Amino acid sequence: MSTTPSVTALLDTAVTALGGSRRDGQVRMASAVAHAIDTGEHLAVQAGTGTGKSLAYLVPAIRHAVDSGRTVVVSTATIALQRQLIERDLPRLAPALAGPLNREPTFAILKGRANYLCLNKIHNGTAEEPATELFDAFELSRTGREVNRLREWTSDTETGDRDDLTPGVSDRSWRQVSVSARECLGAANCSYADDCFAERSRRAAGQVDVIVTNHALLAIDAMSPASILPEHDVVVIDEAHELVDRITSVSTAEISGAGITIVARRCGKLLDEETTDSLLGAGEQLDAVLSESPGREWLRLPSGMAEVLAGLRDRLWLARNQIGPVRMPGAGGGSDDSAAARSAALTTLEDTHDTVVRLLGAFDSPDPAKRRDVVWVAHDKVGQDTRAVLRIAPLSVGGLLRASLFAHSTVILTSATLTIGGNFDALAATWGLPAAGRRDSAGGSGARDLDGIDPSREVPTGDIDVMAIGKTAPADTAPPRWQGLDAGSPFDYPKAAILYVARHLPRPGRDAIADVTLDELAGLVDAADGRTLGLFSSMRAAREAAEKIRDRCEHPVLCQGDDTTSSLVRKFAEDPRTCLFGTLSLWQGVDVPGPSCSLVVIDRIPFPRPDDPLLTARQRAVEARGGNGFLTVAANHAALLLAQGAGRLLRSTDDRGVVAVLDSRLATAGYGGYLLASLPPFWRTTDGDLVRSALGRLAEIPYG
Known part of the structure; x- marks a missing residue:
């Protein structure tokens, strides 16, 4: 039997050490979080401003991590909250709990690989210059200055984390010195693996009690066949009202004529002239069709669009095969810079190809309500110009969350605003959870009605589709168990x-x-x-x-x-x-x-x-x-x-x-x-x- 102090005792210790006072809502929430972790039952908690919800979930999460030896993941929607947790809450909380827990809890922040400088890309000069036809001279000059500053910063920074760079730089400049997870050569194949900022961050995260990350990385981990986050059995999702939008954003893809031009330029040195020209021609065809299309949803492929997309798909795959597999550095392989360039080119081609294939398959069902994806044309303002873009996004992410998140971990979802129309069911449906979980309330409102309007009146919310890309939702005969708690507010x-x-x-x-x-x-x-x-x-x-x-x-x-x-x-x-x-x-x-x-x-x-x-x-x-x-x-x-x-x-x-x-x-x-x-x-x-x-x-x- 565990000798670890109870959650309420640990919370009292933490609140006293931090100079606070006991709050009923905070105690109620902490107890509910501990119960959810013990039973494996998911929990949605609405905790108003001033409740102290960070401590209310951190204390039971840390207790579980120390007691079980398993990592707990805390996911947030905003950088501001990540910083609050990593720079203020956890540094004060960990030493306060060290005595009762017999050791000081550990924590780290984990971000996507693209948030860190890539030493291989910087030192081997694989950063490509933007195509001069697409960017004006001022932007090119600005990008050059920022990239030079980033190269100099490499010698000064200990983290290589973009958020630690002041002042910041444009996204275009940062892309010159960073790589996505798919573009990375991997620790086993890179000469800079020992000093890699992203690898250091991952090694640190793999050995701590609490990992703080963001909803986007949580989504990528859920969708990726390989695990990005260390093994864990509890996930706390703060700012949970943002979860669906953030997961949807990560799952949304796009193509455009300008985008295909950039792909062709990026891969140009690795392709013969005929293949490059063919790819550029496909991009021009796409741009011509999209530019004439109104900005709205497509319920079916317009006449001739299937042929345009099929041609683009084939040319992308032809270019991919011409580049061939990445030859890793070492015996019989290429240099770090050639391997990195090939890896980046292949990733770009494969991702674009996969988006085109997804677009072609988006209309397989004759009933739009039964399709997995939604496709539409948007006309985006880029400076003084307008760019036509074709986007595709999942109709729902509930199935993805049920199959990849709720099926594998105990999940605590919290925010100051989670109840809609007086209950949790509306948001629960978008998360892929069944309606009418058990609910506990902090009490009545004491509010005055508005001239005959009954504010307590509930209106049925209906169903929300829980399909997701490439995922089959678990059978409804065994839905995830969850409960909702309104922890109240000190106001x-x-x-x-x-x-x-x-x-x-x-x-x-x-x-x-x-x-x-x-x-x-x-x-x-x-x-x-x-x-x-x-x-x-x-x-x-x-x-x-x-x-x-x-x-x-x-x-x-x-x-x-x-x-x-x-x-x-x-x-x-x-x-x-x-x-x-x-x-x-x-x-x-x-x-x-x-x-x-x-x-x-x-x-x-x-x-x-x-x-x-x-x-x-x-x-x-x-x-x-x-x-x-x-x-x-x-x-x-x-x-x-x-x-x-x-x-x-x-x-x-x-x-x-x-x-x-x-x-x-x-x-x-x-x-x-x-x-x-x-x-x-x-x-x-x-x-x-x-x-x-x-x-x-x-x-x-x-x-x-």
Whole structure:
């Protein structure tokens, strides 16, 4: 029997050592995480800001790792949280637990290979120069300067980690000195293996109790036939509301005429002139077809496109065979630089070939709702030009997660926002988990209803497809077991904040913001004496609102894009009279406690664009099986973002303020109650005079 102290005892030790105080929600969450690890039952935990969720999962995770000798993986969505865990939380927590655990727990960060400098690529000069036809002279000069700085940095850095480089460099420059996992020669074949930054990181990660990584690497590990992460039996997924989007992003591929040109240039020195010209011609054919295609989903291959793709597929494979297998350095082989060049060329050709094959097979089923992938054309802005791109993404990643993640590890999923419409089922479905896991709640909301709207009303969410690329989901007769827990929050939401819905305003349109809506916004900003974070559904709306409010109010208004986001947030926090307007990254990335953020304004319910091809296809797939596609996809997307945006207001227990939604549909539409049930239990009203009066009283409280 284990003599390791209980989780609650270890948590008390850690909290005391770190100078904190006991929090009921944190204890509740830590106990639930420990129970999940002991039973193998997956757990979804919603833990509001201020709960202390990092400690609540780290303590039981470390206890398990030390007690069992097995590694625990912690995956995050953002670099900011990775750094918090590696640079602040774990360095303080490990020594605090050393005594009770009889040794100090160990930890490391693990990133994808492309995040590190490649010594072979740098020293053997295998970095290719960008094609001069594709990039202007200024960009070429900038890339050259940055690559030279990176070469010099090789002698100074101990990690070779891109995140440790200040100031940073462009993606184009970084690609000149790094390789992907598939381009790498491998430790057994590279002269620099002993000093390789990526290999050092992997060796360190293989010997620690806790590995911190990101959702993208977790996805690559799940999809790869070879293991990237060390052997583990517990995975903690923080920022779990981002998991599906990050997995989808890693699973999305694209081809374009410009991309094929780059492939041909990259492989040109290893191919004969005829093969290179043939590849370039295929790229021109592709570009001609895509440039004439509207930016929308393809439900079938357009006339002649199958022949274009088949020709491109064959030419890519011909080029691949002409290069032949990589001859590794050593007896009978080539040099490090020739092997690396061949490896990079083969990887590029094979990846592009595989994407084309995937595109050709995407329409095998006559029913779009039963297909594994979604295909669409996008017209991307690149500088002053527009580039036509053909993209392919999985209809769902639930099957991949069920087969490759939940089937092999106990998984803890946590975030401040996981319940949609009052329960966990909507997100669970996108993860590939069955609906209606056992749920425990931290208690009632105490919220006031909005003029006859019942915020506790639940609406059925329907099903979500759980197919994934190349994966067969486990049989539904033995679904994964999981439970959900709302750990609560230290905030007294009804007393600390008001949710104001401007019911009297006209429904938002697609054109300019209505004058009456701008008047409402200006009145709120004036009442709050600035101190406003404006969250908008588009950059066009954010810029328009910023320009108009500058004319109507005397408060400084910063707008996303005027400077770096970090700089704008810092200025916003330093001057309480300042307002900050912006779009998506501000909905999720602003943490400004205190009086500088006393009013959060949301311009409209953040439904996805009606022409978003991937979400439209997912909605259609739900409807084909009798579900409610709008609620399952569009409304759930909006509910999650609304909760994230509203969460910007209260960042400490002393914060007070208002979340104002300038979209009357939240109070008048039938789905309004469903969206409201996804928000914190603020005190709710549609009375603008009451809200402006409350903001005025807050503005009179002395700063500091």
